[in-house]
Structure formats: C-alpha cells, structure tokens
Ligand SMILES: Nc1ncnc2c1ncn2[C@@H]1O[C@H](COP(=O)(O)OP(=O)(O)O)[C@@H](O)[C@H]1O
C-alpha cells in the first residue's frame with residue numbers, strides 16, 4: 001500500500017540516449033496505472049527506475065513521501081512481474097514463490113501458508129512441485145504473479161506481463177489481473193503495448209512518446225479528449241481517421257466535402273486560435289449509413305457519398321473502408337504512429353477512411369453508399385504542433 | 394517409404410563405420426598401453442595385442458617405489474589446488490566480463506587471450522630463474538602458479554560463454570525479490586552456472602594433470618615432481634632393459650583419475666538447465 005510520486009524523473013543512459021524526460025506523476029495508494037506508448041518510448045525504463053533496477057539521472061522518486069532514489073530494489077519493497085516471467089528454472093513452483101519470503105527470513109510455517117494461499121488464488125495448487133520448464137505459458141505467467149503477491153509488497157510493477165501469451169489466454173489473464181488487483185488493492189504500475197489492456201485495466205492511463213508524457217487521464221477521458229494528435233491516434237482501435245482540412249468562417253472543408261461545425265466545436269477552435277490549415281480527426285463510430293437515419297437526425301452532421309473499398313462484417317456492426325481523395329494528413333506524430341504500427345501509408349492518391357456502420361447497413365463492396373458523420377464529434381488538430389484545438393478540459 | 398527406409402539404413406551403416414573407425418583410431422594406442430602394462434618384461438616386444446601371460450608385476454613394481462607414489466600425490470594435490478583456484482577466479486572474472494561494462498574490459502579479454510596463445514616453451518627459462526630467486530622452485534606453489542596462469546584464460550572463456558546463456562532478467566528478478574547482489578549470485582546465478590563450472594573444472598584439471606613441460610622444468614626432486622615428469626625418470630630392471638612395462642602401468646594408473654573426474658562431474662552437466670526460465 002503506497003503512494004508513488006515521480007517528480008521530474010529523468011533517465012539518460014550512459015550512451016547519451018534520453019529515455020525518460022522530466023516525468024511528473026502522482027500515483028495514488030491502491031491505484032492501477034497503465035503506461036502505454038510505442039516501443040522504445042521509455043516505458044520499461046520508467047518502470048525500472050521505480051523498481052530501482054535503473055539509476056535515476058535526475059528528479060526525485062518518492063514512495064509514501066520518502067525519497068527512494070538511492071535505495072536498492074530490496075529496500076523499496078516493490079514486486080515486479082517481467083515480460084519474460086524470469087522464473088528461476090532450478091526451483092520448483094513452490095520454491096519460486098517462496099523465494100522472496102525466504103530472503104525476508106520468514107519462518108517456515110508462514111512461508112508454507114502464504115505460498116499455499118497464493119497458489120490457491122492463482123489456481124496453481126496442483127503444480128506446486130513442478131519445475132517451470134514443465135509448465136504452460138499461462139501457468140508460468142501465474143507463477144510470476146504468485147511470486148509477486150506472496151509478500152504483500154507496497155506496489156506491483158508489471159512490464160507487458162501478458163504479451164507472451166496467445167490471444168485467448170491473454171483475455172482470460174487480463175480479467176484475472178484486474179480482479180486480483182481489485183482484491184488486493186495494491187498500487188500497480190502496468191506497462192503495455194496493447195490497446196485493450198490499456199483501455200480496460202487501469203484507473204488511469206499514461207501515454208508516453210519519446211520519453212515525454214503526452215497525457216494522463218482515465219481511459220474514457222483520453223479517448224474522448226486526446227490532448228494531441230499522438231494520443232488521438234494511439235488510443236482507440238481502429239484508430240481515429242485523420243484528414244487535412246481548411247477552416248474558414250466556421251466551415252471545414254476536407255476530402256469529405258464542406259461541413260458546418262457545431263457551435264461547441266467552433267467556439268473551442270476560436271478560443272484555441274485555430275490556424276486556417278488543420279487536421280480533422282473523426283472516430284470510426286461517429287459515421288453512420290445515411291439511409292438508416294431520418295432527416296432530423298442528420299441535421300447535426302454532413303453526408304458524403306463514396307465507394308466501399310473493403311467491408312468487414314463483425315456481426316454487431318460493419319467496418320467499412322473508403323478511400324478519400326486528396327492529400328493524406330501528415331505530421332511528425334502521425335508518421336511515428338504509422339512507423340510503430342508497421343503500416344506505412346503507401347497510397348499517394350488519397351488516404352484510407354475507416355467507418356463503423358450499423359449491422360443493418362446495406363453497404364456492399366464496390367458499390368457507392370451515403371455516409372453521414374457527426375459534426376459535433378469532429379476534433380481539430382494543429383498540423384504543426386499536433387495540439388488538439390478542440391480540447392475540452 | 395521403402396526407398397526412404399533403405400536410404401536411412403544405408404546412412405546408418407555408413408555412420409556406424411565412420412564411428413567405429415574414429416573410436417578405434419582413438420582407443421587402439423590406449424588399449425595397446427593397457428596390454429603392455431599387463432605383459433611380463435620378457436614378452437614386451439612379442440608384438441602380440443593380447444598378453445600371452447598376464448601379470449600384475451608392473452603395477453606391483455611402481456607402487457613399491459616411493460618415487461611413483463610420491464609423484465601421484467604431487468599430481469593430485471597440485472592439479473586439484475590449481476583447478477580450484479583457477480575456477481574460482483575464472484568464475485568471478487567471467488561473470489564480470491559477461492555482465493558488467495567496465496573500462497578496460499576489451500583489454501582484459503585481449504590480454505587473457507594473449508596469455509593463452511603465448512608459447513609456453515619460451516617462458517620456461519625465465520620462470521626457472523624467477524622461481525629460483527623467489528625460492529619456490531621445486532615446490533607445489535612453483536607449479537600451481539604457472540598452471541593457474543595458463544588455465545585462467547581457458548576458464549574465463551568457457552565460463553563467460555555459460556554466463557551469457559543465463560537470462561539477465563533472473564538476476565533482476567532476484568533483486569526485486571529482495572536479494573542482495575551476493576545472494577542473487579549464490580542462490581540464482583551460481584546454481585545455473587554449475588554445469589559451466591564443472592565443465593571448466595574438468596578442462597582445467599586435465600590441463601594441469603597432463604602437463605609435462607613445466608613439471609619437468611620447474612621441479613628437481615620428489616618434493617614436487619608430478620607423474621608425467623616422474624615417468625621419464627623410470628629405469629628398467631637393468632641397464633639394458635627399457636622400462637616399458639612400468640611406464641605403461643603408470644600411464645594406465647594416471648588415466649584413472651581423469652576418467653573418474655569426468656564421470657563424476659558428467660552427471661552434473663545437465664544440458665538445458667536454464668530452459669523454462671523465460672517465455673511461454
Ligand atoms: N541499457 C540501455 N542503454 C542505452 N539505451 C537504452 C538502454 N535501454 C533502453 N535504451 C533506450 O531507451 C529508450 C527506451 O527504452 P525502453 O524503456 O526499453 O522502451 P519501451 O519499454 O517503451 O519499449 C529506447 O530508445 C532504447 O533504445
């Protein structure tokens with residue numbers, strides 16, 4: 001049980017690489033915090049600094065109000081679950097889980113009862129005497145969790161703990177991690193690359209880019225009010241659509257035609273002194289098949305007609321892909337996101353648009369369809385700074 | 394199927410022949426020595442593979458002389474002590490090389506490689522002079538020291554390869570579990586490095602045990618003369634008789650500790666001990 005405070009925490013590796021830059025964060029007692037960001041953005045480095053496995057270059061780390069910069073990992077009373085699990089191969093499951101207790105010189109009877117209790121929680125009782133080599137991936141993962149929970153540490157640190165599991169097991173373990181954390185109410189810092197884990201697990205999400213915190217907030221808040229292009233593009237799957245646009249007298253012209261912004265959006269854009277050239281961001285679910293809506297519902301938005309490139313029916317709804325004519329939106333943030341996702345935009349004749357339409361839509365591949373989108377849900381970004389011009393605090 | 398079966402049988406036969414040839418090539422001189430050691434003095438030169446008349450006389454002879462027994466004690470003592478020290482020092486050095494980034498690491502690795510490649514013959518005379526000055530000529534330390542020097546590069550190389558195999562994260566995990574660096578090393582790293590340590594110990598022991606060059610040059614009496622050197626001082630029953638039988642018997646005797654050493658440690662060299670440490 002502990003409150004962890006990061007005060008201008010900075011890490012510069014000996015080779016000069018700045019991995020984490022002036023991170024300010026306050027993690028409340030019992031809170032579940034998620035660190036997300038593309039690979040190489042400094043998530044593991046930050047976690048290792050909290051753990052004490054990496055030296056802190058500058059800034060201060062406080063646990064329960066006490067400066068711990070100089071403390072060895074063992075004196076911080078923090079447990080860690082590694083991406084690779086890092087189980088001791090020469091020890092049985094029981095010995096693996098008992099290891100932290102043995103080091104703490106806990107008496108045999110207590111060790112036994114604590115290990116058995118943890119095994120019970122994690123459903124490992126019948127595997128206690130096996131070696132890690134003879135366990136499945138999911139079981140190994142649970143042993144790693146068990147080793148962390150046996151000694152009731154002040155905080156848990158987890159570095160992509162589920163990324164080595166297959167998809168189905170990952171979903172299963174995700175819910176058990178969530179339950180476990182609620183049950184134990186231990187402060188947890190969880191690093192992930194996974195959209196779903198970021199959105200579902202934590203109380204708050206921290207988005208990192210190049211060692212700099214982009215935004216901190218609840219998953220829902222980050223989704224609805226991204227502070228900049230990077231957060232907007234990173235949070236959400238499928239990702240937000242970005243289109244270059246021109247703003248003139250409350251009118252926005254994009255590859256989807258001209259659109260009258262809602263009063264709310266226009267006011268925010270004016271307050272933020274929006275430039276003429278902007279990037280418009282629209283989430284896939286803010287589109288709808290125009291033929292399914294009555295005219296009054298359509299008044300707050302704009303309708304365009306386009307030919308369906310690809311249609312993916314998910315049962316509950318349909319993902320429909322279009323190509324929008326004109327230039328694709330470009331910015332440093334978007335390039336970085338594309339590089340991380342491994343998808344370099346190849347088409348030079350327009351950009352791809354992803355929409356999520358009702359399952360009852362009659363859209364068909366190769367045929368044109370009328371699509372409506374909500375003018376009030378359009379977000380505007382400054383192409384130079386990436387800042388969200390319609391950010392509502 | 395039949396074709397595939399036929400070709401695998403053919404391959405098996407070919408490999409069996411190659412294997413037998415290699416084993417025969419390696420073992421015939423050993424077996425010949427064994428045979429000589431059981432032959433009587435008169436039948437040494439009868440050119441028969443199996444002794445026509447078996448005798449233990451050669452063994453009785455070598456153990457009845459103080460010369461051989463004393464050399465055996467020297468050999469065992471010197472080789473064991475040198476092995477122990479070289480492996481302990483080598484373990485620490487290899488661990489540092491595999492794990493830490495310290496200034497001069499490349500130089501250290503280079504120098505130890507240089508030592509391994511240095512022709513030992515060229516060091517014999519200076520060593521002889523130095524040891525005489527220091528008063529350790531013809532003593533156990535006088536042999537243990539050069540053995541450690543030349544065994545260390547070997548030990549460091551073998552061991553650092555093993556250390557590199559051990560996932561770094563295990564040590565971090567131990568630290569997070571509350572271990573001091575010493576505890577992490579003793580309870581996690583050392584048990585996992587054990588196969589490497591035993592392999593290295595075998596190699597170093599064999600190197601020390603078999604050495605002839607230093608043993609003959611840096612000793613002068615029974616005080617520290619090891620078996621390979623002592624063998625060259627064996628004499629026949631008379632001036633006109635070669636001591637072939639006793640030398641063969643002594644050669645067989647000094648092979649036994651190596652076989653025992655290897656068999657004993659082989660059980661501990663469990664391959665893939667680190668499997669299951671990481672990933673799913
Ligand atoms: N030991 C190291 N020495 C130098 N640079 C490092 C070291 N470890 C990580 N880095 C660099 O620091 C940055 C952040 O790395 P890391 O924290 O591992 O990222 P993430 O976990 O988010 O993928 C990367 O650019 C990486 O190259």
Ligand SMILES: [Mg+2]
Nearest residue numbers: 043044045159
């Ligand atoms: Mg990482």
